[in-house]
Amino acid sequence: MSCAPGLAEPMGRFQGVSRVSFIAPDAASSRGWRRAFEGLPGFRMEFTDTAELREGAGRAAPPARPDRAGLIVLGLAHDNESRGLRLLAEMANRSDRMEQEILVFAPGAAPRVQAQAYEIGAGAVMPGPFDAAEIAARMRLLQVRLTRRRALRRALSESLRASVTDPLTGLHNRRFALPRLAQISRAAVMRGEGFAVMVADLDHFKEVNDRHGHAAGDLVLQAVAQEMRRNLRTEDVLARIGGEEFLAILPGIRAEMAHAIARRICARIREAPVALPDLPRGLPLTISVGLTIGGAGLRSPEELLADADRALYAAKRAGRDQVHCHPVAPPAQAETRRLGVGG
DSSP, X not given: OOOOTTSOSOOOOOOSOEEEEEEESSHHHHHHHHHHHTTOTTEEEEEEEHHHHHHHTSTTSOOOOTTSXXXXXXXXXXXXXXXXXXXXXXXXXXXXXXXXXEEEEOTTOOHHHHHHHHHHTOSEEEOSOOOHHHHHHHHHHHHHHHHHHHHHHHHHHHHHHHHTBXXXXXXXXXXXXXHHHHHHHHHXXXXXXXXXXXXXXXXXXXXXXXXXXXXXXXXXXXXXXHHHHHTSOTTOEEEEOSSSEEEEEEESOOHHHHHHHHHHHHHHHXXXXXXXXXXXXXXXXXXXXXXXXXXXXXXXXXXXXXHHHHHHHHHHHTTSSSEEESXXXXXXXXXXXXXXXXX
């Protein structure tokens, strides 16, 4: 049977020690359970009862640690099953519910009570009689189930992260960047703040691949991605959206500062040749940047990208290695145009 990409790694057998919280219906049962289970290999056990829980505010079910599975064995009193079911409901509603499995021991419970326990969230229900060996066997089955579920969740999380990440540079990709751009744009309009959208494209990148090979081109892209990340703020979003094209989204920023950051990126790329195996002294590079400023009115991500692309084309036509803005460049940029650094 074929598996979906990113979800096909084998499920290894659980190794290590799993935490188990035993919650007995009364103190006498708790002492008996301790005698029956102490020394059981593969588990780190703690024992309490429902009366202790009322006094100790939930000591028996602490938040699950990220590196361990959490098992709970909950005993229901035959003469007060509703109290145990209420406690089960509280545990089933915890925020870390997916990090635990609950075995309910309910000696003599009617089928209706057993069904209730399953509906509330029990992973297994034992109607009795008490059998330490059977409880231990069920604990191990729940341990395996929890370990498999956590592995599947981890694989899914990694798969989702890979779907919005550029594998070469480790930056976000277009699939992540465009929805994030829409969010930042809406938030900026609501708050009356400005933000900037920057599209940067390496100059003459095709020549890098043609002269030095695609492996060298990959090294160049990785180096440029790192340099851009170093020259952006922590809150800025950086993505690779094409072969040698990068998108930066700068929330909560004024036009003058956005221009300054874009010019600094141009300068840093120009001043930092990328070392290649056949070029120990490094390959000189330049980058062109198109900029648009948002926040004055709501524009779609496509409109913002189109305006930044127009500015990028203007920078390329003007000789590359510079910054241009569309639709309007602030007056502060006039001086940088004369210096040949700005757009």
